Amino acid sequence: MTVNSKYLVIRNPLGSGLHQEGKRLTKQRLKVLNLFENIGPGNHLSAEEVHGKLIASNSKVSLATIYRTLRLLVEMGLLNERELREGGHRYELLSNDFPDHHHLICIRCGRTEEFESHKVIEEGAIAAKSLGFKLIESSLNVKAICPNCL
Amino acid sequence: MTVNSKYLVIRNPLGSGLHQEGKRLTKQRLKVLNLFENIGPGNHLSAEEVHGKLIASNSKVSLATIYRTLRLLVEMGLLNERELREGGHRYELLSNDFPDHHHLICIRCGRTEEFESHKVIEEGAIAAKSLGFKLIESSLNVKAICPNCL
């Protein structure tokens, strides 16, 4: 873990979180979460890609359910939603063991570089704490123009 | 300016930037940029809202042109594109006099709080510089759960 332990966030497991809100643990929800756990944190998938991968592994889950499930998992703090490049939202597993990462993005060609920063994560944690929010994840997007496009 | 001067970014005016690339200064492009200058930095509009406001002021610009123009102005570094809440992209004026701002967002209800941070902006500037990018804008998105939703 690269972050000072006082900023640690505990992310809840699926079953207990669902029951607390009168929601149900279905095969479909498990399959979607398992898929993200198998590919690990740091890999992002679109709704369409999640659907494709599940179909490919002989799991029939409808695209509508994928969308409903992704939203649910985001609200539970298990997945993170972000928009990189074009083509809709992408989702990735949130994990205590994988540091939050940031993006440097060229506004001309879309070239994207990842980087990490303890200071940024601490600043996010301080902002959350000061307003009484429970921190889930921080990500800095830096818009810039890459050497090639300059 | 809240940022150390070594991180200052010069944002180019419209006319000269367009000519450099063989593009033309049209009434429509001026109207869109003027609209953002009139409402000032820190206010974000969707493509639909830009269209509505121009129509309301007796300027007939088609929605297709709005989309084409917004993309152009983003690539020129004059506007910033971001995704807050649902409902598509939103655009805001980039200004040297208005500090970059960050968002603390509740993943349950969407409640959003803005904050500023010198340290975050410096970290973004350092990341850009280290890879030879020209900095345009940095914004930190902090995902969290607000006190009401906890």
Next chain:
DNA sequence: GTTGATGCAAAAACTTTGCATCGTG
């Protein structure tokens, strides 16, 4: 057995594109 979840197909929301015409440089 209740009530929440799913699947399907239709619709909505957002954005892009082809093409004839217009207007800037």
Next chain:
DNA sequence: CACGATGCAAAGTTTTTGCATCAAC
């Protein structure tokens, strides 16, 4: 007056929704 930009309408993408049926609790 050439070539980039616009307007319009049509099409493309991504996401949501209504409703009958299914299945978790």
